[in-house]
Amino acid sequence: MSSSIGDNIKISVFGESHGKAIGCVIDGLPAGVKLDMDAVYKDMSRRAPGKDKTATPRLEKDIPHILSGVLDSTTTGAPLAMMIENTNTKSGDYSNLMTVPRPSHSDYPAFVKYNGFNDIRGGGHFSGRLTAPIVFAGAVAKQILAQKGIIVGAHIKQIGSVCDTAVDYNDISVDMLNKLSSMTFSVVDESVEEKMRAEVEKARLNLDSVGGVVECFAVGLPAGVGGNIFDAVESKLASILFGIPAVKGVQFGLGFDFADKNASKVNDEYEIKDGKVATLSNNNGGVLGGMTDGAPVVVSVAFKPTPSIASKQRSVNLQTMQNAELEIKGRHDPCIVPRAVPVVEAAVAIGLLDLMM
Numbered sequence: 566m567s568s569s570i571g572d573n574i575k576i577s578v579f580g581e582s583h584g585k586a587i588g589c590v591i592d593g594l595p596a597g598v599k600l601d602m603d604a605v606y607k608d609m610s611r612r613a614p615g616k617d618k619t620a621t622p623r624l625e626k627d628i629p630h631i632l633s634g635v636l637d638s639t640t641t642g643a644p645l646a647m648m649i650e651n652t653n654t655k656s657g658d659y660s661n662l663m664t665v666p667r668p669s670h671s672d673y674p675a676f677v678k679y680n681g682f683n684d685i686r687g688g689g690h691f692s693g694r695l696t697a698p699i700v701f702a703g704a705v706a707k708q709i710l711a712q713k714g715i716i717v718g719a720h721i722k723q724i725g726s727v728c729d730t731a732v733d734y735n736d737i738s739v740d741m742l743n744k745l746s747s748m749t750f751s752v753v754d755e756s757v758e759e760k761m762r763a764e765v766e767k768a769r770l771n772l773d774s775v776g777g778v779v780e781c782f783a784v785g786l787p788a789g790v791g792g793n794i795f796d797a798v799e800s801k802l803a804s805i806l807f808g809i810p811a812v813k814g815v816q817f818g819l820g821f822d823f824a825d826k827n828a829s830k831v832n833d834e835y836e837i838k839d840g841k842v843a844t845l846s847n848n849n850g851g852v853l854g855g856m857t858d859g860a861p862v863v864v865s866v867a868f869k870p871t872p873s874i875a876s877k878q879r880s881v882n883l884q885t886m887q888n889a890e891l892e893i894k895g896r897h898d899p900c901i902v903p904r905a906v907p908v909v910e911a912a913v914a915i916g917l918l919d920l921m922m
């Protein structure tokens with residue numbers, strides 16, 4: 566299993582959802598970075614489970630215990646190891662799933678790849694719970710980026726059929742991003758929150774789940790960050806974003822919406838603004854030729870509906886090799902998207918920091 570990423574900042578994530586603990590080791594951090602632990606706790610609690618009806622009822626405090634690499638709240642330059650205890654597991658809910666895999670979860674391919682030795686409880690190492698250490702690493706990365714004038718923030722673009730207000734990709738303010746990063750339900754137009762919550766509640770009451778999109782922005786990047794071909798900003802960020810469980814689509818700028826357009830309508834033309842080169846629009850999401858062009862980086866991330874739903878589904882019994890019916894017990898997110906906002910911010914911050922070191 567490869568659970569490590571990064572060229573300059575190397576991050577390794579460990580643990581299982583129902584094991585003793587989860588955590589990460591971050592190697593390559595500069596020494597002397599004063600960490601604002603309140604900001605770290607804030608991001609951890611934005612993601613933490615058990616908060617409200619849009620989330621799994623599994624309540625975890627998700628307090629990060631730093632084991633090494635930080636002294637007097639300041640990085641020492643040694644690997645930063647961090648651990649979060651799992652305190653609220655109900656493993657009995659998973660007893661039938663090793664023989665009857667859940668549709669659209671990792672159960673079946675993991676059973677085949679690991680010869681049935683994988684820990685299936687709570688999704689094991691494949692669980693969305695492993696995004697807690699990613700958020701921790703991202704909170705550290707965001708603070709280092711902020712010292713360079715780079716701010717990352719994201720919002721819930723869509724849940725089911727309900728959309729947040731469209732953001733002008735060429736006019737993204739630091740104030741808006743800081744506000745989004747301080748919210749537990751991050752939307753630009755606060756009047757859509759109730760409708761989004763209703764969409765999740767409708768799915769939950771129907772013993773179902775619902776998908777959505779998180780849109781993330783990074784402002785303050787100079788032009789020329791990134792590289793060509795496989796070192797492209799898009800390649801780096803996508804490889805981290807696709808490591809988030811349930812992510813099934815990543816697009817930069819207009820992404821798939823470019824397909825039916827003519828260049829004359831969507832090219833990002835240039836102008837000189839305050840003596841500097843600037844683009845008149847930002848349909849490319851701030852990336853050209855794999856490098857930043859100085860406009861905000863804009864990436865949208867599609868999440869599928871949570872696979873574990875309470876209604877009856879068709880599956881198979883891997884012991885008898887017969888068709889089987891499956892009723893999933895347990896505590897699942899009726900929608901992953903609200904809790905995934907800080908996870909997407911973290912993935913983008915980790916990728917950008919790695920590119921900039």
Ligand SMILES: Cc1cc2nc3c(=O)[nH]c(=O)nc-3n(C[C@H](O)[C@H](O)[C@H](O)COP(=O)(O)O)c2cc1C
Nearest residue numbers: 670671691692693810811812871872873897898901
């Ligand atoms: C924050 C977060 C919470 C999640 N919660 C659940 C959950 O409660 N139940 C579930 O079945 N899947 C949940 N998932 C998604 C599964 O972990 C994911 O669908 C599964 O590992 C299969 O991976 P894939 O969807 O990327 O193919 C969650 C994902 C994230 C990021």
Ligand SMILES: C=C(O[C@@H]1CC(C(=O)O)=C[C@@H](OP(=O)(O)O)[C@H]1O)C(=O)O
Nearest residue numbers: 614621623687688692693694895896897
């Ligand atoms: C615990 C978290 O989310 C879990 C992610 C998850 C999955 O299959 O991905 C399944 C559920 O696990 P359990 O059955 O143990 O409650 C979620 O609660 C978390 O995000 O911290």
